[in-house]
Amino acid sequence: MAKLHNVAFKLNGKAVAAEVEPRELLIYTLRERLGATGAHIGCETSHCGACTVDCNGMSVKSCTVLTVQCAGADVLTVEGLERGGALHALQQAFHEEHGLQCGYCTPGMLMRAYRLLQENPSPSEAEIRYGMAGNLCRCTGYQNIVKAVQSAARKLAAKPAAA
Ligand code: FES
Ligand code: FES
Numbered sequence: 001m002a003k004l005h006n007v008a009f010k011l012n013g014k015a016v017a018a019e020v021e022p023r024e025l026l027i028y029t030l031r032e033r034l035g036a037t038g039a040h041i042g043c044e045t046s047h048c049g050a051c052t053v054d055c056n057g058m059s060v061k062s063c064t065v066l067t068v069q070c071a072g073a074d075v076l077t078v079e080g081l082e083r084g085g086a087l088h089a090l091q092q093a094f095h096e097e098h099g100l101q102c103g104y105c106t107p108g109m110l111m112r113a114y115r116l117l118q119e120n121p122s123p124s125e126a127e128i129r130y131g132m133a134g135n136l137c138r139c140t141g142y143q144n145i146v147k148a149v150q151s152a153a154r155k156l157a158a159k160p161a162a163a
Helices: 026-033 089-096 106-119 125-131 143-158
Strands: 005-011 014-020 052-055 058-061 074-076
Touching: 014 026, 026 052, 052 106, 058 106, 089 106, 089 143, 106 125, 106 143, 125 143
Parallel strands: 005 074
Antiparallel strands: 005 014, 052 058, 052 074
């Protein structure tokens, strides 16, 4: 067995640590060691985006990030989006605009949309489609996902403190 590494980082604002082999992928550490099962495992080959989380202010596909690369990082998963028990504007908008069916892609969609709106608070439809092209959905046809991101962008622009 390979030497274990103690990797400490911040997960949804809280300090966490895990003993991992150097080859362990972030998605497994999140789900199996830290109980953050919101990020889903889809393809494990960086195609589907179901495992997308935010790391140091960037969207990453956690099936292609080694946990040891996250030492000292600030990681945000879908569990960290709500504030004081209230849904994030994106979560609310996905609900209201029917931006999901089975929901398997949704945590990754939300996390990618979160970073997209941090980078571009008022994206055009084309920018949303381009910015979320790395996240696949087998159910919705994407139209309502785009509508949900547009709706959340409008709400966040009206109430920026909720970002
Ligand atoms: S599970 Fe990571 S991109 Fe599909
Ligand atoms: S809602 Fe089913 S995969 Fe997107």
